[in-house]
Amino acid sequence: MSDDGQPCQIAPTRAQIETLALEALSRLPDPFRSHLSNVVLFVEEFADAQVLKDMEIDDPFGLTGLYSGRPVGDPAQTGDSPPTVHLFRRPLLDEWVETGVPLDALITHVVVHEIGHHFGLSDIDMQVLEDMVAP
Template identity: 60%
Template sequence: MKFGSAPSLDDIELMARAALHKLPEPFAGYLKDVILIVEDFAAEDLLADLGIDDPFELTGLYSGRPAETEAMTGDLPAMIHLFRRPILEEWIETGVDLNHLVSHVLIHEAGHHFGLSDEDMEWLEETLKA
């Protein structure tokens, strides 16, 4: 990352992949087939489907069947989408460490994959800080 420039899509993806590699088992193993996609914003049709008017309101999204359900023929693979511009906006507004923020969004979205409670997600975030 160049000094004075905003973190790129690749920078955010590298942060997210680093967080994925730090996850303990069994979570890491379950997420090995989840596709990670980093985009500037969610597509307008997706925002409309979710009833979101402001694209800065969506930092991440999980799509796919929860881990505990059986895959069906024709299912798309599970995906975690991270949206760079809303993440950067939250980073600027809160002053939270960017690596921590990216990990937080990633864990929250991965949590949907596992059906985790908020307490479980907080525990996972703490393991990434160690």
């Protein structure tokens, strides 16, 4: 119990974040979903130091998600790793608390943005897609 007598809420786990991300992916229209079978989803606490350095981000709370890989339509090359989407739990939770945006909506926003990179979408196209799959 908190000081005001209300039950304390436990921060969502990596598994719970992953479940919300997978639910967001499942709401994507079929033309998108059919091109996601090789995309690997990771939920980590934070981006690693090298990623933050490469992206010139000083604050580890400044990155909530990251797409790595070749966009759909770019020819694959021998030795390519599968495309990945990384969600960073702690920065997501901080943004959730700071903004008051429902967690499922925040996760959907980040997932759609990162998947948008997989498809080479513009920011406007990503917003249209997000509006289509909003929880």
